[in-house]
Amino acid sequence: MHEMSIASALMDQIMETAKLNNLVKVEEVEIQAGLLKQVVPDVMQAAFEAVISGTIVEGARLKIIEVKAEARCLSCGQVFEPKVDNFLCSVCNKADVEIIKGNEIILKSLTGKNLEEEDKNES
Amino acid sequence: MKVNVIKNVLQANDIIAAKNRKVFKEAGLLGINIISSPGSGKTTLLEKTIPTLMPEQKSIVLVGDLETTRDADRVAPYAEEVVQINTGMSCHLYANQIAESLTELELNKADFLFIENVGNMVCPGEFDLGENVKVILLSIPEGDDKVAKYPTIFRAADMVLLTKIDLLGVLNFDLDRVMEDLRKLNENVPVIKMSSLAGEGMEEWLGWLKEQRNKSIGNQAKFITPE
Ligand SMILES: Nc1nc2c(ncn2[C@@H]2O[C@H](COP(=O)(O)OP(=O)(O)O)[C@@H](O)[C@H]2O)c(=O)[nH]1
Ligand SMILES: [Mg+2]
Ligand SMILES: [Zn+2]
Numbered sequence: 634m635h636e637m638s639i640a641s642a643l644m645d646q647i648m649e650t651a652k653l654n655n656l657v658k659v660e661e662v663e664i665q666a667g668l669l670k671q672v673v674p675d676v677m678q679a680a681f682e683a684v685i686s687g688t689i690v691e692g693a694r695l696k697i698i699e700v701k702a703e704a705r706c707l708s709c710g711q712v713f714e715p716k717v718d719n720f721l722c723s724v725c726n727k728a729d730v731e732i733i734k735g736n737e738i739i740l741k742s743l744t745g746k747n748l749e750e751e752d753k754n755e756s
Numbered sequence: 757m758k759v760n761v762i763k764n765v766l767q768a769n770d771i772i773a774a775k776n777r778k779v780f781k782e783a784g785l786l787g788i789n790i791i792s793s794p795g796s797g798k799t800t801l802l803e804k805t806i807p808t809l810m811p812e813q814k815s816i817v818l819v820g821d822l823e824t825t826r827d828a829d830r831v832a833p834y835a836e837e838v839v840q841i842n843t844g845m846s847c848h849l850y851a852n853q854i855a856e857s858l859t860e861l862e863l864n865k866a867d868f869l870f871i872e873n874v875g876n877m878v879c880p881g882e883f884d885l886g887e888n889v890k891v892i893l894l895s896i897p898e899g900d901d902k903v904a905k906y907p908t909i910f911r912a913a914d915m916v917l918l919t920k921i922d923l924l925g926v927l928n929f930d931l932d933r934v935m936e937d938l939r940k941l942n943e944n945v946p947v948i949k950m951s952s953l954a955g956e957g958m959e960e961w962l963g964w965l966k967e968q969r970n971k972s973i974g975n976q977a978k979f980i981t982p983e
Binding site: 635637638639642643645646650654656664669670671717718719720721727728729737738739740741742743744745746747750 | 757758759760761762763764765766767768769845846847848850878879881882883904907908911937939940941942943944
């Protein structure tokens with residue numbers, strides 16, 4: 634259920650970005666969700682719908698790109714893809730790593746209309 | 757039109773968390789984020805830990821719960837200050853809630869700041885509060901499969917406390933399995949077998965806390981210097 638918190642943080646960034654780019658309507662939101670952040674797509678979708686209701690983002694499509702995890706072994710430097718429940722290095726069999734990828738949630742892009750485009754649409 | 761952004765969604769939380777961490781350091785406090793399922797023994801652990809640290813070392817407690825002030829009431833007799841944070845719908849604490857609580861507190865009065873997070877094994881792990889260490893509790897009655905089922909929180913742990921170890925005899929709990937699952941996730945994490953009721957593991961736990969404080973803050977004692 635941390636998806637709800639993620640969705641409201643996401644909403645703040647969407648509104649900020651929309652304002653900066655003079656968007657009056659947002660139609661698609663693209664995010665990258667690292668595997669280690671444990672975002673459940675269906676739950677994220679529901680949370681997203683809850684926070685966008687009644688805003689310029691209402692009705693927008695949420696595109697979630699799942700990002701696999703990547704780790705670097707701190708003993709031997711090997712870079713590998715860990716499983717959620719297994720961070721053992723394939724070379725030295727130790728779970729002592731630095732996470733390179735998969736531990737972040739990133740707002741990647743917004744697609745929408747600025748005032749000009751919206752006017753064109755209506756006429 | 758399409759706008760490319762690349763923005764860390766949790767940035768706002770992370771920035772406040774970093775500020776909290778700075779406040780802890782300046783106040784000479786070790787921040788401890790305590791995470792587990794509901795009922796694993798977080799509050800009981802605090803009820804036993806805080807008086808045992810005294811009088812040399814004093815504690816402040818922040819307790820997150822969906823509702824009620826019961827846990828705050830339980831630790832209030834021992835702690836220098838207690839703040840109950842009711843999270844309502846949210847299944848975890850935010851850095852922001854900690855930051856707000858910090859403004860109400862006399863931080864110089866204590867050495868340790870314990871944060872009892874909302875009982876949950878998933879969500880609290882995703883939100884940095886600015887703590888210096890994350891302590892994860894797994895109680896024996898929860899079963900020996902929980903490390904494998906909630907790996908992410910155990911991977912992030914700086915300490916794992918196996919609580920209610922006094923119940924090991926009556927429950928079918930395979931300690932080796934837990935240790936094996938942990939080693940796949942977190943090579944160096946220390947594990948203490950604890951019973952808040954029987955006192956087992958308490959000394960080791962207190963030793964670890966003091967060591968962590970020395971590491972983060974330095975060896976300055978605020979009150980009576982311990983022998
Ligand atoms: N047998 C046993 N019971 C414990 C121990 N620690 C806590 N409990 C019990 O577990 C229950 C839940 O404890 P509590 O501290 O409220 O858990 P929290 O929800 O994680 O804060 C209470 O009834 C405690 O008395 C322990 O070490 N051994
Ligand atoms: Mg409690
Ligand atoms: Zn290796």
